[in-house]
Every structure is written in C-alpha cells, then in structure tokens.
Amino acid sequence: MSVAQPAVTAVVRDAAPLRGYLFGLVGVAIWAGWAVLTRMDMRGHMAVTDLVALRFATAGLVLLPVLVKKGLPFRQLGVFGILGLAGGAGAPYVLLGAGGHAYAPVSHSGVLICCGVPLATAVLARFTLGERFTARRLVGYGLILTAAVVLLVESGLAAPTGDNVLIGDAMFVVSALFWATYTVLARRFGLDPLHTTAIVAVVSATLYLPIYLLVLTPHVDTLSWGQIATQAGFQGIVTSIVSLLCFSTAISYLGASRTAALSALVPATSVLLAMPVLGEWPGLWESAGLVLGTIGVALASGAIGGGAKR
Numbered sequence: 307m308s309v310a311q312p313a314v315t316a317v318v319r320d321a322a323p324l325r326g327y328l329f330g331l332v333g334v335a336i337w338a339g340w341a342v343l344t345r346m347d348m349r350g351h352m353a354v355t356d357l358v359a360l361r362f363a364t365a366g367l368v369l370l371p372v373l374v375k376k377g378l379p380f381r382q383l384g385v386f387g388i389l390g391l392a393g394g395a396g397a398p399y400v401l402l403g404a405g406g407h408a409y410a411p412v413s414h415s416g417v418l419i420c421c422g423v424p425l426a427t428a429v430l431a432r433f434t435l436g437e438r439f440t441a442r443r444l445v446g447y448g449l450i451l452t453a454a455v456v457l458l459v460e461s462g463l464a465a466p467t468g469d470n471v472l473i474g475d476a477m478f479v480v481s482a483l484f485w486a487t488y489t490v491l492a493r494r495f496g497l498d499p500l501h502t503t504a505i506v507a508v509v510s511a512t513l514y515l516p517i518y519l520l521v522l523t524p525h526v527d528t529l530s531w532g533q534i535a536t537q538a539g540f541q542g543i544v545t546s547i548v549s550l551l552c553f554s555t556a557i558s559y560l561g562a563s564r565t566a567a568l569s570a571l572v573p574a575t576s577v578l579l580a581m582p583v584l585g586e587w588p589g590l591w592e593s594a595g596l597v598l599g600t601i602g603v604a605l606a607s608g609a610i611g612g613g614a615k616r
Contacts, residue, residue, distance in 0.1 A: 326559025330568040333552035337420070337569075338576035340545045341412045342583050347537070348408035349584075356525050357537060358400050359518045364542025366511030369504040376501045383495055388509060391495075391502060394488025396510030403481035410461070410474025412580040413592040416573030417453050418478035419485075421599035424569070424606050425450045426486035434490055446605030453599035454479070460591040499554045507546060570603040 347357060378388060393399070403419055425447050431437040439447070458479075461472040492502050518524060526534065556565045573596055580586040588596060 322559045326556045326565070327568075329552045330556035330560065330565055331571075333549045333556065334568055334571045334575055336544055336549040336552070337572045338579055340540070341407070341415050341419075341576040342579045343536075343540060344404045345407040345412050345415075345580065345584060345586075348404065352529065352533070352537075353523075353525050354401055354405040354408065355518060355522050356529070357404055357541060358397050359515060359524070359526065360534065360537040361400060361541035361546065362397060362507055362511040362514055364538040365503075365507035365546040368543060368547065369500075369507045372500055372504040373508045376504070378505065379495075379497070382497075387491060387495065388505060390491050391488055392506050392509035392513070394484045394486075394491060395503075395506045397514040399481050399484040399488070402477045402484065406474040406477030406481065408474065409470045409472075410478065411471075411586045411588075411592070412584065413573075413577050413586065413588040413596055414457055414461070414471065414475055415478050416576045417457055417595045417599040418475055419482050420569065420572045420576070421450045421603050422454060422479060422482035423485050423489070424603055425454075426482050427489045428606070430486050430490045431493070435494065442608075443606045446602045446607075449598045449602030449605065451602075453595040453597075453602060456591055456595040456598065460589075460595075499550055503547065503550050570600050570607060573600055573603075 344357070348354065380388070383391070403415070407415060428437070428439065428443070428447055432439070458472070458475055461469070461475045464471055488506075495502075497505075529537075553565060556568070577586075577588055577596060
C-alpha cells in the first residue's frame with residue numbers, strides 16, 4: 307500500500323488543475339450566458355426593475371441563513387462599507403448592467419463591463435490601496451481603454467441617426483465602476499466570498515424590494531410562471547450564487563491569477579453565444595474592440611506574458 311500511495315497522490319495533484327479549469331469555465335459560461343439572456347429579456351417585454359426584483363428576492367431568500375449565521379459585520383465594515391458592497395454588486399449595478407442591454411448589444415457589454423471592470427478596479431486600487439502595476443499590466447489596461455474608446459466613438463457616430471446604443475454604453479461604463487468599487491471594498495475588508503455575496507443579496511433585497519413594490523410599477527403579474535422561474539433560477543441562483551462558488555473553487559485549485567485569466571474568455575464567449583441566439587453579429591469596430599479588450603484583459607491578468615502564477 308505504501309508503494310502505491312505516491313502514484314495515487316500524483317494522480318490527484320495532476321487532476322487538480324483540470325478540475326480548477328472546469329469550474330472556471332463553467333463560471334465563464336454563466337457570465338456569458340447572463341449577458342445573452344439579459345439582452346433577450348431587455349429586447350422582449352420584461353422591465354429591468356422586474357428582473358432585479360426577481361434576482362434579489364431569490365438570492366436574498368436563499369442566502370439569508372448565511373447572513374443570519376455570520377451576521378452583518380458593522381464593526382468591521384461600518385454602515386457605509388455595507389452599503390458600498392450592496393450598491394457595488396447589488397441592485398444599482400444590475401439595474402445599470404442589465405438595463406443597458408435594452409439599448410446596446412452583447413458585444414458592447416462584453417467589452418465595457420467584462421473588460422472595463424479590471425481597468426476600473428485597477429484605477430480605484432491605485433488611489434485607494436496604493437497598488438502598483440507592472441509595465442505588462444499597464445499595456446493591458448491601455449488596450450482595454452482603447453477598446454472602450456473605439457466602441458464609444460462608434461456609438462457616438464451612430465447617435466445622430468437616432469441609435470440609442472450610446473445610452474446603453476454609458477450604463478455599462480457606470481455599472482463597471484460600481485462593480486470595481488465592490489471589488490476594491492471586498493479586497494480591503496477581506497470577507498469570505500459567500501459571506502460577501504450574502505450581504506449583497508440580503509441588503510439589496512431589503513432596500514430595493516420595498517421601493518419596487520411601493521414606488522415603481524411591478525409587472526411580474528404579466529409574466530408567465532416559466533419566465534418567473536427562469537429569471538429566479540438563473541438570475542437569482544445560477545448567476546448570483548453558483549458562479550461565485552465555481553470561481554471560488556477554481557481559485558482553490560488554480561490560484562487567483564490563473565483563475566482571473568479565465569475572465570479574458572468572457573467577452574468572446576458571450577459574443578459567440580449571441581450570434582446564433584440573438585442574431586447579433588459584431589461589425590468591424592465591435593470586433594476590433596473585442597479583440598483589443600480581450601488581449602488587454604489577458605495581459606493585465608497574467609494570462610499572456612506573466613505566467614499566470616498562483
């Protein structure tokens with residue numbers, strides 16, 4: 307038995323990276339699927355206010371036991387820290403990120419959100435945490451900025467013709483800033499991912515749902531049970547909880563850098579899904595922005611030139 311043990315151990319260790327990449331790729335698929343499904347919803351008859359209500363009513367209910375067990379860390383975060391986390395990844399972020407899909411295609415959200423978040427996070431981390439960057443990362447951030455400018459210029463040129471894509475782009479940019487704020491706060495406070503997600507979900511549900519019911523105009527009663535189940539399941543559980551667990555598990559196998567490098571696949575994956583599902587084929591400018599943004603994220607994360615170490 308003692309002779310065979312090293313071989314078994316070696317097999318387990320060899321399987322660990324594969325498991326990590328599998329979990330990471332599932333997370334990538336969920337993020338890409340979120341953009342496509344949300345764009346489909348926004349092009350249909352669902353209001354973004356209803357989508358947000360279903361998402362956080364479900365996630366808040368599922369994660370309430372986690373928050374009850376671990377509590378709201380007022381001493382560590384303070385009221386503004388808790389509100390910052392809930393706002394950065396909660397209802398305001400989803401209202402902007404999902405709502406932007408009513409005006410702009412998936413290719414734009416792929417660049418401005420998926421690629422924009424690392425850039426916005428880097429800027430905030432530089433000024434709030436004093437983080438410094440290598441030349442390779444700076445080149446990556448420069449490519450992401452160039453990609454964003456390319457798309458915004460394209461949208462601006464289309465605006466005089468009555469195209470509202472620029473409105474969606476603006477919403478994507480602000481949503482990326484919200485998520486970057488959440489990322490920096492989460493890094494600063496150092497809470498475990500499930501606890502942080504529970505704070506975001508429960509606080510968002512607590513603050514948003516009363517406004518939704520009393521001030522906004524709910525249209526949930528006009529949706530079919532199938533639509534409600536789809537939104538509650540995918541938005542509230544798969545996107546909000548399962549994707550977190552997938553990436554957290556991937557980090558445990560691969561390390562943070564190699565897992566972050568997988569995020570470079572999200573923009574291209576979302577566009578590939580949008581082609582057959584939504585019939586959205588990127589034009590020349592959108593393709594250029596997508597390529598530049600993807601390379602930029604790969605450089606900034608260490609997937610290219612940095613070894614993507616643990």
